[in-house]
Amino acid sequence: HGGPFANIAHGCNSVIATKTALSLADYVVTEAGFGSDLGAEKFLDIKCRVGDLNPDAIVVVATIRALKNHGGAEDLVKEDIEALKRGFSNLKVHVENMKNFNKDVVIAINHFESDTPNEIETLKAWCKENSYPFAFTDGFIKGQEGCIELARKVLSVLENSKETKLNFTYNMNDSIKTKIEKIAKNIYRAGSVEYSELAEEQIKEYEKRGYNDFYVCIAKTPQSLSDNAKLMNVPENHTLHVKRINLSTGARFLVPITGSILTMPGLPKVPAAVKMEESDGD
Incomplete structure (x- = not known):
């Protein structure tokens, strides 16, 4: 995924890139930027129609930090089970929205170092209660080994699912x-x-x-x-x-x-490249 961002554009890579990948690999994973209400909706309603693509499954990436934020937590690093539980409503909307496209959905619990064992188990329990397939992923800290559980879960879902047609949000002949x-x-x-x-x-x-x-x-x-x-x-x-x-x-x-969205992406006053060149005070 190389942009443009899904808050102001379609938020996914080109049809050519995806079709090239499909011709070369048994499985193709492609990203749709930001939340599923933006990148995923546009990927499914626009790109899949343009490219005649029919994905086999959708992975919704969730973080405990984001769920606590939606639940009103003031300190995202501090354990807050109640705020986390309140944030489940937001995750449920994203998952149900994706299921409405007539596709199997897997929740990827994207681990942050500040997540506590209690918070992780609380989220896993909620996924089980709602019969949502899920996997714990720790790619940032452990690299590829931290993503094996997610890969296996997605493969399991694919092996046990039937091919379905996308259920688009709107018809092209709608006003x-x-x-x-x-x-x-x-x-x-x-x-x-x-x-x-x-x-x-x-x-x-x-x-x-x-x-x-x-x-x-x-x-x-x-x-x-x-x-x-x-x-x-x-x-x-x-x-x-x-x-x-x-x-x-x-x-x-x-x-x-x-709303008040700006179509020009905001950039920091100090470019990240400047920090890349800093080493030992030089």
Whole structure:
């Protein structure tokens, strides 16, 4: 995966890259950036349609830190079982969203050094209670050996599953508003969609030009299911605010700009390359 990022674009690699990999390997793993509400939705609803791809399974990567964050924990390093449990609601939405695409889902518990044994066991127990296939993965600390459990779990799911067709979120012949609203309500769990005056005018113009059959690639914050980065966990009956809709005619994309999202990725004041050159104070 080399970008562009899924909060402002499609968030996955090229169709050519994936098809090349499929021609060379027995199994292909490809990343869809950010949360499943962004990268995975666009990978499945856009890229898989464009490339006539049909993935066999989906891996949802979860971290205890992120779940505690959604559960309202103030200190993500300190053990907080109750905050972790509250955050399970967010993970459940992501998993159920992926299952709605008619694919088997595996949860990868991505280990951080600060995760406590109690927290890890609590998450594993929740996965078992909900009959969600899962695997503990420790690739950052242990390298490839730390990923063996996940690889075996995915292989087991593949060996015991039947080939299924993707259940897309929207139909290509849906109206522009219907496509946006199906994503908002079925993936983001929004209660409604609100369009600015500019967005309303753009939709009318795009419909006149015959762009109804374009893909919808929503630009939205990755920090929340809503378009408000401060609304954590699973916001109820929230409104998706469409400020404008950018047009990418070459890609056949309609790009609704929501909330306060910026389409230019933010970069640090001091480039990471500067730190790479620092050694022993030099």
